[in-house]
Amino acid sequence: ILGGSSAGPHQRPYMASLQVDGQHVCGGLLIAEQWVLSAAHCMEDMKGKAFQVLLGAHSLSQPEPHKRLYAVRAAVRHPGSNTETNDDDLLLLQVSEKATLSEHVKILPFQRQDVDVPPGTLCEAAGWGFTSHSGRKPDVLQQVERPVKSREECNKRPYHDNTITDKMLCTDSRKKDTCKGDSGGPLICNGVAEGVVTAGARVCGNFKKPGIYTRIAAYVDWIDGVMAAAGE
Numbered sequence: 001i002l003g004g005s006s007a008g009p010h011q012r013p014y015m016a017s018l019q020v021d022g023q024h025v026c027g028g029l030l031i032a033e034q035w036v037l038s039a040a041h042c043m044e045d046m047k048g049k050a051f052q053v054l055l056g057a058h059s060l061s062q063p064e065p066h067k068r069l070y071a072v073r074a075a076v077r078h079p080g081s082n083t084e085t086n087d088d089d090l091l092l093l094q095v096s097e098k099a100t101l102s103e104h105v106k107i108l109p110f111q112r113q114d115v116d117v118p119p120g121t122l123c124e125a126a127g128w129g130f131t132s133h134s135g136r137k138p139d140v141l142q143q144v145e146r147p148v149k150s151r152e153e154c155n156k157r158p159y160h161d162n163t164i165t166d167k168m169l170c171t172d173s174r175k176k177d178t179c180k181g182d183s184g185g186p187l188i189c190n191g192v193a194e195g196v197v198t199a200g201a202r203v204c205g206n207f208k209k210p211g212i213y214t215r216i217a218a219y220v221d222w223i224d225g226v227m228a229a230a231g232e
């Protein structure tokens, strides 16, 4: 997160950190007791290694009573996701057992109505991604408030030039933005998860490349279907 601030401890108890060898790779959000939603592109950063899901964390390094690392029982990428585009950039992770819910670990409701968030709506992104262009990594969860940018505007040059589909949304990226390591985390508008961070143009904090998010409401049937089909 560029240009943001530290979240209050456990103020965002739905936040997940996807980790490989104890290192944060991507964000995620707890959407059911045993399911975390993230971004399909995060699997590319795993380099085929086993990864875990950290829940209940504020600091990545400090011991915290409610922090717990879960093994991943199943990782389901959206069938439309691919390495070349930002399309269908969603990943569903079934953790090894139902998460113990508490004040520090909670499910975040997601938008089920497939209606665009009005441009100008102030939303929040959170994550443990880069806090500077030089790739500085934070220890505690960061957050930033960003206004939604209309798809019409976002699809113009010099912005994203007609690559933003109906299943994506944009936020202004001037100075304050998501960045590497924030992928997979939520965009929250009025207390409801509306988007999942995607890397987009892989530049951060440049107003010419607004932040891009996958619109969760456009994937409700897929999400419900995967969770229903999976066993325990």
Ligand SMILES: NCc1cccc(NC(=O)c2cccc3[nH]c(C(N)=O)cc23)c1
Residues within 6 Å of the ligand: 130, 132, 133, 134, 135, 173, 177, 178, 179, 180, 181, 182, 183, 197, 198, 199, 200, 201, 202, 203, 204, 205, 210, 211, 212
């Ligand atoms: N909202 C934009 C956004 C949102 C989420 C993820 C990203 N991922 C990057 O941008 C990225 C990716 C790879 C190497 C990188 N190096 C740097 C850098 N040194 O700034 C960024 C990156 C961008």
